[in-house]
Amino acid sequence: MARSSVIVTGAASGIGRACVHLFTERGCDVVAVDNDRSRLEDLARAPRADGLAGPGELVTLVGDVSRQETGTAMVRAALERFGRLDVAVLNAGIGGTLPWEDEGAIARLDEILAVNVRGVAIGIRSSVPALRAAGGGAIVVTASSAGLAADPGNWAYNASKGAVINLVRAAALDLAAADIRVNAIAPGLTETPLMARHRDIPGLVEASSRRVPLQRWGLAREQAAAIWFLASADAAYITGAVLPADGGLTAM
Numbered sequence: 001m002a003r004s005s006v007i008v009t010g011a012a013s014g015i016g017r018a019c020v021h022l023f024t025e026r027g028c029d030v031v032a033v034d035n036d037r038s039r040l041e042d043l044a045r046a047p048r049a050d051g052l053a054g055p056g057e058l059v060t061l062v063g064d065v066s067r068q069e070t071g072t073a074m075v076r077a078a079l080e081r082f083g084r085l086d087v088a089v090l091n092a093g094i095g096g097t098l099p100w101e102d103e104g105a106i107a108r109l110d111e112i113l114a115v116n117v118r119g120v121a122i123g124i125r126s127s128v129p130a131l132r133a134a135g136g137g138a139i140v141v142t143a144s145s146a147g148l149a150a151d152p153g154n155w156a157y158n159a160s161k162g163a164v165i166n167l168v169r170a171a172a173l174d175l176a177a178a179d180i181r182v183n184a185i186a187p188g189l190t191e192t193p194l195m196a197r198h199r200d201i202p203g204l205v206e207a208s209s210r211r212v213p214l215q216r217w218g219l220a221r222e223q224a225a226a227i228w229f230l231a232s233a234d235a236a237y238i239t240g241a242v243l244p245a246d247g248g249l250t251a252m
């Protein structure tokens with residue numbers, strides 16, 4: 001994997017940011033894509049400043065993954081800067097379901113599906129020609145334990161993550177002949193900015209941790225390590241798989 005060329009979406013925060021650190025630390029060149037310009041600029045400065053980055057190079061690209069022009073631009077950036085594409089980590093995702101009766105609920109569903117499903121479909125189809133040209137490669141999608149077992153009060157997000165899991169399986173079947181492996185991780189509760197508003201509710205972290213067999217939330221770098229494994233040659237015979245990284249939550 002050293003010196004591989006890797007795209008990471010949703011790269012400015014949480015799990016995506018941990019992937020940028022891990023992959024560059026281990027010598028990969030990374031195109032980091034996010035729609036949050038200021039956090040992306042912070043990422044571009046931070047790796048050098050906090051000593052986390054390794055020998056890999058980092059290029060940043062501001063864009064919305066639900067738009068085809070972002071898919072096209074991120075692959076072009078990898079090819080222009082690094083000459084090839086080996087791995088696409090399609091991680092950008094949003095949550096925040098509204099109550100069923102809320103007037104804006106369906107508009108919110110459309111927004112969530114646009115990022116969590118359409119954005120992944122765009123990421124896959126945009127990457128395929130470059131991965132084919134490289135003789136094969138790996139796509140890793142960040143799904144969720146909420147796509148394996150629904151959690152209450154979260155219907156739009158549950159629907160989007162259930163859909164993306166079957167999208168991953170379908171893509172794996174269609175792309176196997178080109179030696180393009182397509183897999184997903186399904187994180188459980190993970191300490192990232194996405195979860196900050198939950199963390200602030202008194203007692204919630206403790207109560208939710210008690211439901212997890214490993215008795216704690218996961219860390220962004222633990223999710224990045226699972227993504228690294230699926231992207232690496234160690235997973236050469238794995239495609240169409242969904243790897244729960246949830247402390248045992250969905251084993252119950």
Ligand code: NAD
Binds near residue numbers: 143
């Ligand atoms: P996060 O909010 O910390 O990071 C997500 C990043 O994606 C942000 O930088 C955001 O700006 C970016 N993003 C959002 N919409 C985008 C768009 N349209 N185009 C480009 N970038 C966009 O969240 P996180 O917790 O690191 O989540 C990453 C992934 O992990 C998501 O797919 C999420 O659903 C999934 N996940 C998270 C948890 C958890 O507990 N944190 C659990 C299961 C799954």
